[in-house]
Amino acid sequence: MSTFPTSLPGGTWTLGDLTVTRFGYGAMQLAGPGVMGPPADHDGALAVLREAVGLGITHIDTSDAYGPRVTNRLIREALHPYPETLHIVTKVGAIRDEQGGWPPARRPEDVRRAVLDNLEALGLDTLDVVNLRLGDARGPRPGSLAEPFETLVELQRQGLVRHLGVSNATAGQVAEARSIAPIVCVQNMYNLAHRQDDELIDELARQDIAYVPFFPLGGFSPLQSSALTAVAARLDSTPMSVALAWLLHRSPNILLIPGTSSVAHLRENVAGAGLSLSGEDLAELDQIGRGQHQTARSAQAGGMGGDSGRT
Numbered sequence: 430m431s432t433f434p435t436s437l438p439g440g441t442w443t444l445g446d447l448t449v450t451r452f453g454y455g456a457m458q459l460a461g462p463g464v465m466g467p468p469a470d471h472d473g474a475l476a477v478l479r480e481a482v483g484l485g486i487t488h489i490d491t492s493d494a495y496g497p498r499v500t501n502r503l504i505r506e507a508l509h510p511y512p513e514t515l516h517i518v519t520k521v522g523a524i525r526d527e528q529g530g531w532p533p534a535r536r537p538e539d540v541r542r543a544v545l546d547n548l549e550a551l552g553l554d555t556l557d558v559v560n561l562r563l564g565d566a567r568g569p570r571p572g573s574l575a576e577p578f579e580t581l582v583e584l585q586r587q588g589l590v591r592h593l594g595v596s597n598a599t600a601g602q603v604a605e606a607r608s609i610a611p612i613v614c615v616q617n618m619y620n621l622a623h624r625q626d627d628e629l630i631d632e633l634a635r636q637d638i639a640y641v642p643f644f645p646l647g648g649f650s651p652l653q654s655s656a657l658t659a660v661a662a663r664l665d666s667t668p669m670s671v672a673l674a675w676l677l678h679r680s681p682n683i684l685l686i687p688g689t690s691s692v693a694h695l696r697e698n699v700a701g702a703g704l705s706l707s708g709e710d711l712a713e714l715d716q717i718g719r720g721q722h723q724t725a726r727s728a729q730a731g732g733m734g735g736d737s738g739r740t
């Protein structure tokens with residue numbers, strides 16, 4: 430998959446005809462609390478984005494719903510005109526309400542409006558990749574995606590979108606999307622402790638389609654487990670680095686979009702994700718996914734990434 434050299438852990442992957450570093454950056458955490466409003470530290474947010482590109486990251490994940498319209502504008506302010514190698518992946522299919530909720534917006538006119546809004550906010554003529562976000566705060570929900578996805582295909586024909594993906598989707602919806610038009614990525618919740626998509630990841634790997642886990646570090650409930658802590662201590666590393674290294678190791682089609690509002694954490698994550706994990710490390714980490722080690726938060730909240738924290 431690699432077409433240009435990168436020193437970032439994981440090398441590169443191609444999304445359609447676009448080469449991106451497997452180590453990307455997720456911009457959601459740059460918005461204010463609850464992913465609403467501006468960041469407390471505007472200049473700090475710009476610094477994180479510039480550092481991401483400075484470190485060689487060529488894949489940024491965003492959405493006009495973050496803020497709303499906050500992270501896209503920060504990306505534009507920090508990075509426009511964009512380096513040719515940088516590819517921005519955005520999402521449509523949900524908007525924000527006054528309570529900070531994420532109601533669906535998947536009628537054809539909503540999808541068209543969202544694409545135009547993303548283009549305007551990011552200062553682009555064409556969006557590199559657009560994911561159709563499905564499901565709701567509880568996670569993926571079954572149901573046909575044909576109408577909104579066909580709208581995206583039409584916008585792709587018009588040259589406003591280069592490549593398509595789906596997010597928060599069931600395996601059935603992934604298959605339905607692929608029966609309508611090629612997709613280059615699936616973005617679902619997945620991490621060491623939340624491994625419901627194991628089969629889907631392997632199937633997508635066989636089809637050369639990227640799987641992009643959101644909440645790779647546990648999202649609003651950071652991953653915590655005794656196994657993760659033990660492996661990190663043995664490797665003289667941090668739990669977050671081990672969690673990212675495990676994802677890179679899990680499958681070659683996994684792309685990372687960890688979020689952070691901190692330059693120090695960004696550097697730590699990039700430096701740490703290249704860890705080599707031994708058979709012993711992997712076996713110990715595997716127990717987390719099998720529920721033999723609960724995360725501290727999940728023990729309290731009844732599940733990783735509980736509904737309150739989902740987007």
Ligand SMILES: NC(=O)c1ccc[n+]([C@@H]2O[C@H](COP(=O)([O-])OP(=O)(O)OC[C@H]3O[C@@H](n4cnc5c(N)ncnc54)[C@H](OP(=O)(O)O)[C@@H]3O)[C@@H](O)[C@H]2O)c1
Nearest residue numbers: 455456457490596643644645646647648687688689690694
């Ligand atoms: N498709 C969807 O429905 C959907 C849903 C959610 C998210 N997403 C995308 O997925 C991306 C990743 O998700 P996410 O950002 O919510 O969750 P995440 O990457 O799992 O975790 C981010 C959290 O981890 C913390 N963190 C990062 N590096 C750390 C480190 N080295 N040490 C300690 N803490 C660290 C961050 O805090 P600091 O800011 O303090 O570093 C932040 O609170 C988002 O940015 C967004 O682009 C998509």
